Amino acid sequence: MNIHDVAKKSGLSVVTVSRVINNSPSVREGNRRKVLSAIEELNYQPNSAARSLVRGKTGVIGMSITNFNDSFYDRVIRVVNRKLAEQGYFLALSITENEDEGVNFLFQKDRVDGIILLSPIEEKEYVEELKRKNIPFVLLDNQLQHEDVPSVVVDNYQGGYEATKHLIGLGHTQIAYIGGPSVFLSVAERKRGYVQALDEAGLTPFGTEYCGFTVSSGYEVAKRWIREDKLPTAIFSGDDFIALGVVQALREEGILVPQDISVVGFDDQQFVGEFYPRLTTVRQPEAQMGSIGVDLLMKLINGEVMPAVVTKLAPQLLVRESTASVRLT
Incomplete structure (x- = not known):
């Protein structure tokens, strides 16, 4: 399979297919869906090395997390991975379990196009390092307040x-x-x-x-x-x-x-x-957190100028069986 097969299957031009593969923002959403559907049906695998050469990018987004022993992290990662895949990106995970591990290995421009920090341990140091290297990044579930970094937190x-x-x-x-x-x-x-x-x-x-x-x-x-x-x-x-x-x-x-x-x-x-x-x-709302985080990062990677706002999401109380009216004595 090649790009011409995808173009024929989707009913669109080779140029449009190429723009979708290279994550161009100029493609209409309806056409993007047609191309992605054709790619999936044909099981077409774009040459990632050639694609990266054309775009001048790696096609990889890094995510730094503290551990896997939490279903909250799991749900955020699944949403992020799915949304990035839809836009032609791969997700690379780095697990930082303690504060003595030093600078994260993902923090190099030739390795990733952007970084998502999820509940970072060494938050201040990571933010300073990413700013110094001019790598686009967003914060999810961060613990510190930053005036110049887009972040998504729960209320x-x-x-x-x-x-x-x-x-x-x-x-x-x-x-x-x-x-x-x-x-x-x-x-x-x-x-x-x-x-x-x-x-x-x-x-x-x-x-x-x-x-x-x-x-x-x-x-x-x-x-x-x-x-x-x-x-x-x-x-x-x-x-x-x-x-x-x-x-x-x-x-x-x-x-x-x-x-x-x-x-x-x-x-x-x-x-x-x-x-x-x-x-x-x-x-x-971990699904919403992951989705918004990816959207913010894509805008940064595409060069959009955004205010460094904090997106605060509302949690949901789930009443089950561990609470009841106080027992009168």
């Missing part, structure tokens, strides 16, 4: 607020918060929403705690509260893994969820709706 404040309002609406007045590491902006924002909801209801925080984003961390916090006899009637956990650890610790002590204590998580990990009790949680 974590709203998520914490809605989760806490849900518990207040069930009659709870003793509501505690367990967040992840306090260095993260998302953790602080979720707590800020929690405090605001309590304040509006004339309530004060029953207790706050910070720990790792792990099941064992939530388990240990809950066990300590049990030993100290400082249990609230409801717990807002700023992470699903933490929430599952809390539920497990309570179960071992014969404390029922939600009959005795209600628990809310955050993220809507893939498995939390399959355990009993199914976890009430706050879902992040």
Whole structure:
């Protein structure tokens, strides 16, 4: 198969097919779809080396992530990969699991046409490095605020607020918060929403705690509260893994969820709706985040001048079985 076969199949000119393959912005969307459909039906594989030579680009977009142990990351990556493929790009992943790994290997212009940073660990250093090398990039789920970098984040404040309002609406007045590491902006924002909801209801925080984003961390916090006899009637956990650890610790002590204590998580990990009790949680719009991130990056790569705005997405409270009305004594 060659480009002439694709042109014949799509009913369009070779020039139009070439423009689609080379991701030209001048092609009408309807024609682009016809060409992509013909390419798929014919299983046509453009010569990537020749295409890159023509475009003066690599045809590769890099994405830096912290780990794979999170279905939130998985869902973002899947959307990004699909959208990039539709536009003729390959996705290259770099996993940075700790802050001692140095400069990311993707951060070279001859390797990638652009970079997507997803929940970066060394965010400030990465931003400075990419600016210095003049590589187009966007931030997803970033922790710092940048005045000159386009980014897409979730409204974590709203998520914490809605989760806490849900518990207040069930009659709870003793509501505690367990967040992840306090260095993260998302953790602080979720707590800020929690405090605001309590304040509006004339309530004060029953207790706050910070720990790792792990099941064992939530388990240990809950066990300590049990030993100290400082249990609230409801717990807002700023992470699903933490929430599952809390539920497990309570179960071992014969404390029922939600009959005795209600628990809310955050993220809507893939498995939390399959355990009993199914976890009430706050879902992040990861598909929307990935899609908008790709659109922003493509505009930067194509030379469009854009304001470095922060796109803030609304999360969704999913009410399941781990929350119930407060038990009257």
